Amino acid sequence: MHLLLIYQTIKKPSKKAFQIAKASASVNKKKVVLAPAEVYKTKWESYYKIDPFSVPFEKKLDLLFTADRIMREVKGISLTEAYLSFFKEDKVFLSSEGSEIEQSILESGGGITAYAIEGGDIQRRSYPNSFGGDFRKGGWEFIEELDLMGNAERIAKEAVALLSADPLPEMVTTLILDGTQLALQVHESCGHPTELDRVLGMEASFAGTSFLTLDKRNNFQYGSEIVNIVADATHPYGLGSFGFDDEGVPAQRSYLVKNGLFVGYLTSRETAVIFGEKSNGTMRADGWNRIPIIRMTNINLLPGEMPFEDLIASTDEGVYMAVNKNWSIDDKRLNFHFGCEIAYEIKNGKLGKIYKNPYYTGITYEFWRSCDAIADEKSWRVWGVPNCGKGEPIQIARVGHGVSPARFRKVKVGGK
Amino acid sequence: MWGEDKILSLLKDIINKIPFERKEVSLSINSQELTRFANNTIHQNVAEENLSLTMRVGEGKRKIIVNTSDIDKEKIDKLIQDLYDLLKAQPETEELYLPESEPIPEYEKNLIAPSPELRADLVKNFIEKAEKHNLDAFGALSENTTEFGIINSNGVEAYATYSYAHGKVMYMGEGSGYQEELGKNLVSINFEKLSERALQKCIDSRNPEEIDPGIYTVILEPLAVGELFEMLSYFGFSAKAVQEKRSFLNLYMGQKIFKEFINVFDDGLNPEGIVIPIDFEGVPKKRVDLIKNGVPIGPVYDTATAAKEGKKSTGHALPPPSWGPAPLNLFFTPGEKTLEEIISETEKGILVTRFHYVNAFLDPIKVLATGMTRDGTFLIRKRKNTKNL
Numbered sequence: 193m194h195l196l197l198i199y200q201t202i203k204k205p206s207k208k209a210f211q212i213a214k215a216s217a218s219v220n221k222k223k224v225v226l227a228p229a230e231v232y233k234t235k236w237e238s239y240y241k242i243d244p245f246s247v248p249f250e251k252k253l254d255l256l257f258t259a260d261r262i263m264r265e266v267k268g269i270s271l272t273e274a275y276l277s278f279f280k281e282d283k284v285f286l287s288s289e290g291s292e293i294e295q296s297i298l299e300s301g302g303g304i305t306a307y308a309i310e311g312g313d314i315q316r317r318s319y320p321n322s323f324g325g326d327f328r329k330g331g332w333e334f335i336e337e338l339d340l341m342g343n344a345e346r347i348a349k350e351a352v353a354l355l356s357a358d359p360l361p362e363m364v365t366t367l368i369l370d371g372t373q374l375a376l377q378v379h380e381s382c383g384h385p386t387e388l389d390r391v392l393g394m395e396a397s398f399a400g401t402s403f404l405t406l407d408k409r410n411n412f413q414y415g416s417e418i419v420n421i422v423a424d425a426t427h428p429y430g431l432g433s434f435g436f437d438d439e440g441v442p443a444q445r446s447y448l449v450k451n452g453l454f455v456g457y458l459t460s461r462e463t464a465v466i467f468g469e470k471s472n473g474t475m476r477a478d479g480w481n482r483i484p485i486i487r488m489t490n491i492n493l494l495p496g497e498m499p500f501e502d503l504i505a506s507t508d509e510g511v512y513m514a515v516n517k518n519w520s521i522d523d524k525r526l527n528f529h530f531g532c533e534i535a536y537e538i539k540n541g542k543l544g545k546i547y548k549n550p551y552y553t554g555i556t557y558e559f560w561r562s563c564d565a566i567a568d569e570k571s572w573r574v575w576g577v578p579n580c581g582k583g584e585p586i587q588i589a590r591v592g593h594g595v596s597p598a599r600f601r602k603v604k605v606g607g608k
Numbered sequence: 609m610w611g612e613d614k615i616l617s618l619l620k621d622i623i624n625k626i627p628f629e630r631k632e633v634s635l636s637i638n639s640q641e642l643t644r645f646a647n648n649t650i651h652q653n654v655a656e657e658n659l660s661l662t663m664r665v666g667e668g669k670r671k672i673i674v675n676t677s678d679i680d681k682e683k684i685d686k687l688i689q690d691l692y693d694l695l696k697a698q699p700e701t702e703e704l705y706l707p708e709s710e711p712i713p714e715y716e717k718n719l720i721a722p723s724p725e726l727r728a729d730l731v732k733n734f735i736e737k738a739e740k741h742n743l744d745a746f747g748a749l750s751e752n753t754t755e756f757g758i759i760n761s762n763g764v765e766a767y768a769t770y771s772y773a774h775g776k777v778m779y780m781g782e783g784s785g786y787q788e789e790l791g792k793n794l795v796s797i798n799f800e801k802l803s804e805r806a807l808q809k810c811i812d813s814r815n816p817e818e819i820d821p822g823i824y825t826v827i828l829e830p831l832a833v834g835e836l837f838e839m840l841s842y843f844g845f846s847a848k849a850v851q852e853k854r855s856f857l858n859l860y861m862g863q864k865i866f867k868e869f870i871n872v873f874d875d876g877l878n879p880e881g882i883v884i885p886i887d888f889e890g891v892p893k894k895r896v897d898l899i900k901n902g903v904p905i906g907p908v909y910d911t912a913t914a915a916k917e918g919k920k921s922t923g924h925a926l927p928p929p930s931w932g933p934a935p936l937n938l939f940f941t942p943g944e945k946t947l948e949e950i951i952s953e954t955e956k957g958i959l960v961t962r963f964h965y966v967n968a969f970l971d972p973i974k975v976l977a978t979g980m981t982r983d984g985t986f987l988i989r990k991r992k993n994t995k996n997l
Contacts, residue, residue, distance in 0.1 A: 208655050215643075215724035216650040219731050250697045257699055271852055309853050314973050394646045397746040397778040397786065400964065400982070481656040518970035522980035529978045531970040549970060584644055584748050585654070608971055 226461040227470050229441050231290040236435025239428060240298045240331030244278040247332045252276050259340040263306040266348035268355065271307035275324050276300075276335060277578070279590070283438075291440040299431060299590065300334045301327030301576060306348040308355050315354035315548055317347035317533055321372040322515050327576030327590065328429045350534060353546060359607030360535045360547035366510030367552055367603040368503060373532055374493065375575035375593035376516045381556040382414075382421050383491040383591070385525035386448045387474075387582075388457040388464070390486075399582050400523025403556065404454060406466075414454040415560030420494040421449040423458055425473060430490035430592035431576030434476070438484035441473035448491070452561070460486050478587040485583045490574055492594030496566030500597055503567050505541040511605055512536040512543060513550050529553045535607070549608040559600060567596035609719070610637055612767040615757035618679070622663070623759050625688050628695070630666040630704045632760035634888065635659065635679075636927070642750040643727035648735045653724065663691065664928055666704025670695050673928045705912040707891045707921055709763040713877060715885040720771040720793050722751035730794065734777050734803055743810060747777040749794060758890035766890035772882045777803045778983060783816065783996055785809025786962060786983035788831065790882065809961060809984040813996035819987060825957035827950055827988070832960045832981075833940060837872070839968045839977045841935045845874075845898050845906040847913035848932025856975055857906055866902035869943055873897045874908060874935035876923065881937045886923065888930075893923035898935065908933045957988040958997065 256274040263272040279299040286292055303325015305318040320326045320338060328334055369377060384390065385402040393401060404412070415421075425443035427433050436442055439461050448456050457463075458474040463486065475484040504512065518531030535550035536543040574594040581588055615635050623633045637659045644652035661684070662675045672694045674687055727749045738745035753771040758764060775797050776788035787806040791797040828836070840856075849855035876884045876893030886892055889911055898906040909917075910925035910933035924933035951959065961984030968977040987995040 205655075212641075212653045212655060212724045215728040216653045218725075219645075219650050219728050219735065222649065248697075249694060253697055253699065271854070307854070309973075312859050312973050314854055314971070392647070393744065393746060393780070394651055396646055396780060396784075397748065397776055481658060483652060483654055485652075518967055518978060520965045520967065520978040520980060523964045523982045527980060531978070551970065584652075584750070585640060585642055585656075608976060 224462060225465050227465040229289065229439065229461060229471065232436065232440060232442065233292045235294045237296045238298050238329040238433065240300075240329070240333070242332035243298070244300050244332045244335070245280065255335070255340060259304050259344045262341060262344035263304065263348040266306070266345060266352060268308050268352035269306050269348050270309040273305040274340065275304070276302040277324065277327065285436065285438065285440050287440050293436050293440055295435050297434065298329065298331060299327055300330050300332065301325055301578065302335050302338060302340060304340050304344055304347065306344075306351045308351040310355050313355055315351050316517070317351040317354070318515055319343040319347045321575060322517060322533065324578065327431050327578045328574065328592070329431060329433055330429050350546075354534060354548040357546045357548040360511065360550040360605060362606035364602055364604050366507055366538070367600045367605060368507065368510060368512045368538065368597055369600070370512070370514035370597050371571065371573060371595050372515050372575055373513055373530065374595040374598055375577065376519060377530065378421065378491055378493050378593045378595060379488065379577055379580070379591070380519060380521045381525055381528060381559070382448060383488040383593070385556070386457050387486045387488070388459045391457065392463060395582065398584055400525070403524045403526045408454055409457070410453065410455055412454040413452055413561065414449045414557055415452045416563045417452045418496055418566055419449055419452045419560050419563055420447070422447050422492050422494065423472065423474065423489050424492050424594070425489035427490045427492070427574055427592065427594065430574040430594065431578065431590045432489040432491075432592040437473040437475045438477050439471065439475045441471045441475070443489070444473045446472045458486050458488065460484075476589060478589055482583070482585065482587050485587065487582065487589040488580065488591040490592035490594055492574065493566065493598070495569045495572040495596045496598070497568055498565055500567040500571040503565055503597060503599055504538060504543060506565070507538045507541060507599065510538040511547075511550065512538055513552065518551070526556050528556065547607055550605065551607065552603050552605045554603055559603065562601045562603065563598055564601055565599040567598065569596070572596040609755060612757065615755065616759065616765060616767055619757055619759040622684060622688075623761070625685070626663065626665060626691065628665040628667050628691070630706055630761055632664040632706055632758065632889070634662050634756060634758040636754060636756040638752070638754045639722070640750060640752040641722040641724065641727075642748055643724065643731060644748045645731045645734070646746045647744050648738055650728065650731055655722070662928055663687070664704060665691055665695060667695060669700035669703050670698040671702070671704035672698060705915045706760045706762050707764060707889050707911045709765070710892050712766055712768070713885050713892050715877060715883050716879065717769060718771045718792050718883065719769060720751045720753050720773060726794055730775070730799055733799070737803055737807055738779055741779075741781070741807065741811065743779045743781040743807075745777065745779055747775070749773070749775045751794060756888070758888070760890065764890040766886050768884065768886050770882055770884045773797065775799060775802065777806050779807050779810035781810060781814070783810055783813025784983045785811070785813060812986065812993075813984055816996040817987070819997055825954055827947070827954065827957055827959045829947070829959070829961050831962040835963045835966050835979070836977060837938055837940065839966060840975050841938055843968055843972045843975050845908055845935050846932040847907045847909045847917070850907050851913060851916060854972055855907065856973055857904055859973065860904050862903060862905070864902045865904065866899060868902050870899055870902045871941035872899040873939050873941070874924070874937050875939060876937045878937065878939060881939065884937070887921070887925040888927045889921065889925040891921045891923040891925065893937070896922050896924075896935065908935050951988055951993055954988045955990065959986040959988055959993055961985065
């Protein structure tokens with residue numbers, strides 16, 4: 193671009209930025225202080241095998257319409273949805289401190305949903321997850337791994353079967369959550385309340401605050417001793433991975449909860465300074481037109497030691513719930529109510545009949561303190577959540593949650 | 609602002625290059641500024657201007673939508689070239705329905721000149737109030753302007769603008785109180801009244817008490833009613849939801865399921881709301897009764913859903929690609945009693961200021977919504993608003 197054109201392009205926004213800064217300064221009494229950060233001059237690229245943008249459009253449509261047709265062929269299916277989504281972002285970060293960082297990010301995702309509708313009842317099943325499926329750093333190879341066509345008939349039949357299933361009875365029982373629902377549980381009840389900007393009130397009038405107040409760091413039993421949760425932006429395929437955040441701080445892995453004890457927050461340069469610490473690198477903007485705010489990276493519940501099959505087999509009585517359908521949690525992230533697409537009865541260590549409209553409810557720390565088993569690495573996987581809303585104007589972040597299924601005791605469950 | 613001539617001229621140039629039998633090109637330019645404050649400090653203060661160009665084309669039973677924010681001539685020409693391949697690859701599903709031209713109703717043009725200084729002055733007042741009571745002020749003030757133009761192969765040539773301002777203020781100490789309001793501009797919003805009300809709620813919400821779960825009479829303030837109606841409109845009042853049999857209208861259309869005095873309508877031209885004369889297909893917005901005397905009537909239509917029933921669009925299309933039409937200008941007709949009168953008639957109950965994280969995916973047909981209360985939930989005892997919960 194010609195230098196004059198660059199000057200003309202940036203003149204108006206620069207003038208506006210100056211006007212805004214002056215207006216802010218007329219109100220603010222304290223200066224912004226940033227924690228120190230290293231200077232980097234480097235490039236970072238996310239890993240993928242097959243560029244999805246090089247895959248012919250016809251091939252993508254063929255996959256979607258074939259999966260769609262398979263679902264529709266199941267008697268009783270009224271509506272179907274099939275998605276593929278690809279995201280490519282090139283970013284350049286320059287700072288007056290001297291950093292020059294280029295990043296290239298490629299993400300892929302997809303999923304399918306079948307709806308069975310009869311009278312006043314609507315039941316749905318999604319694969320591999322609801323609200324668009326699963327997403328990760330990667331290319332077309334991930335879409336092939338998902339095998340949407342191979343799962344289309346199964347979920348369609350499950351949606352139809354749910355129409356004649358009983359609603360889950362209300363009770364207090366043992367609850368095992370599948371990976372997709374547990375990912376959302378981690379997102380809502382650990383990810384959001386550990387965002388230090390929320391804790392400090394910066395989101396108070398919109399997204400809310402947090403029950404994990406400053407006095408609780410290293411001083412609050414968040415969960416049982418087997419609960420270990422890390423923020424890990426370095427994971428190779430996590431949707432919340434990157435090389436550097438949007439303050440130029442490198443991706444890191446840090447504990448939020450260690451052996452059940454709450455030990456850390458997601459921080460930025462402006463917030464970490466209150467602890468006299470450096471940022472752990474979680475500032476991200478959802479595009480060129482938004483300012484960076486603290487966002488989850490990959491908030492991962494570390495795996496336990498028991499194979500998933502043993503988790504079910506060692507449960508005498510309880511409920512196994514899968515795939516999120518509905519979510520509500522209060523502004524401090526304490527009281528929650530989550531609904532799932534399907535529940536299975538567990539009796540004498542075996543999965544039994546299905547129930548519809550299942551939900552469970554609880555208080556965050558009581559729930560995590562009741563966690564007595566987490567499945568092992570074999571069933572551990574980072575699930576991508578591409579639609580985390582926060583900030584004003586709203587910003588949609590793409591984040592990840594590594595989990596394997598886990599078991600919780602004495603949980604209040606029910607069905608409509 | 610680009611203005612009508614520049615926008616329509618660009619759209620004409622583009623549509624003339626597109627060879628398909630049915631085509632629509634639209635351009636939307638949005639500018640917004642927002643000042644956010646927390647802990648008695650402005651902590652985020654932003655401005656942006658963005659544009660979005662959308663093309664919808666159809667041949668036979670094939671259709672495609674593309675969108676870009678890059679209006680460089682060469683990029684647009686390349687995108688038009690790509691339309692051939694994209695459309696050819698589409699299987700035959702349903703045709704692209706486009707509206708015919710209709711006269712655009714007269715409307716009061718409201719354009720905001722955003723002012724960071726005005727927003728800062730308002731925030732100063734909120735903070736002064738907070739400091740007087742040893743509290744912290746939180747919230748956001750925004751100013752938004754959009755202009756958009758649409759041209760299609762059926763003769764639609766439409767252009768419209770709309771602006772609105774929004775303010776929210778919250779006070780927090782031992783408790784919290786919150787209020788928000790939408791207006792034509794920031795000056796039209798009575799921030800003195802708004803902030804006083806939020807402040808009083810914060811003061812009243814100290815020393816919260818717990819109550820037993822049970823069945824209570826509940827009084828919802830306007831913000832809480834609005835959040836529930838947002839769910840009702842999202843899940844129920846779209847013609848697409850009705851046609852797909854996933855709306856509560858499929859069960860209750862024409863039946864008296866609400867009290868006689870419940871009347872809800874959508875009206876994009878009502879000066880009490882954000883006046884938007886046309887929808888995102890260029891169809892003039894019509895007033896639609898959604899609930900009349902307690903009977904659900906609805907729904908609202910865009911061109912595609914209307915064509916399936918041999919009807920005309922009610923002017924409720926959303927920007928493409930969308931999940932169908934939606935009412936964006938909901939009005940709940942007021943009753944005859946004041947809030948204080950309703951409270952004084954309540955022996956025991958709960959007053960709710962607002963909800964948090966409401967959604968109704970658990971049972972979308974019955975719009976079974978879950979959510980939490982926040983920022984001012986009070987027990988009403990002996991006809992008086994008493995304890996914070």
